Amino acid sequence: MNLYLMRHANAGLPRGNPTLDAKRALIKEGKDQCMLMARVLSALKVQVDVIVSSPLKRALQTAQFVGTELGYDAKVEISPALGPDADYADFQQMLAKYAEYEGVLAVGHNPNLFQFLGRLVTGNGGGAIRMRKGSVARVDLDRHPPLLQWLIDPRSARAIYASVQKSSRPKTSRK
Numbered sequence: 001m002n003l004y005l006m007r008h009a010n011a012g013l014p015r016g017n018p019t020l021d022a023k024r025a026l027i028k029e030g031k032d033q034c035m036l037m038a039r040v041l042s043a044l045k046v047q048v049d050v051i052v053s054s055p056l057k058r059a060l061q062t063a064q065f066v067g068t069e070l071g072y073d074a075k076v077e078i079s080p081a082l083g084p085d086a087d088y089a090d091f092q093q094m095l096a097k098y099a100e101y102e103g104v105l106a107v108g109h110n111p112n113l114f115q116f117l118g119r120l121v122t123g124n125g126g127g128a129i130r131m132r133k134g135s136v137a138r139v140d141l142d143r144h145p146p147l148l149q150w151l152i153d154p155r156s157a158r159a160i161y162a163s164v165q166k167s168s169r170p171k172t173s174r175k
Contacts, residue, residue: 001141002149003095003120004046004105006066007113009033009134009154011058026061033134033154034062038069040157041136048072049101052094054082054108062134063107082108091116095141121148 009030015021026034048070053063055078063076080086081094086108098104108116110131117137118127123145131137135153139146 001095001099001101002046002103003139003141003146004041004048004103004136005113005117005131005139006037006062006105006107006136007110007131007133008054008056008059008062008107009037009065011133022056025057026065030058030062030133031065034065035069036154036157036161037134037136037152038066039161040152041066041070046070046103046138048103048105050074050077050098050103051105051107052077052079052082052098053106054078054084054086055080056083056109059107059109063105066105066107079106082106082113084109084112086112088112088116088119117148120146 009026010033011024011030012027015024051063051067051072053060053076059082060076060078067076079094081090094106114128114131117129117131117139120139121127121129129137129148129151131151132153132155135151137151138149140149
């Protein structure tokens, strides 16, 4: 299985009240991050069979925006194993549930998402890999230990797009 772990896009400042914070939606910058990262995933020819999201609004919106841009027609599935309070055992059970799929996009939160990623690729509890908002990591779970193929964040994606756009302009002759 190719697991695509994605941290939700920018939803502004956290709220002190956990009930209100769970309903925090993406801001304009977050929506732009979703579109950018979906274009990157499309350019990389990413195929997802199922999209799973944390139940919190900002993660669900991220999953839906990216899924729509990727042409994903099914409903985004919701799993508490991707919520901010989930633990690694919950995450492992969720992965087992979707083991028959070739491509799974899972959208969640820090700090547990980067801890899950670190544990997947190191095989122990000591690793953590930083993921900025909107970042996507591809992990090949068929390898033992699982192999981190790549990790792309919106800043890197913007820089790549800017450099490609500059160099791909047609050159005109001044003869």
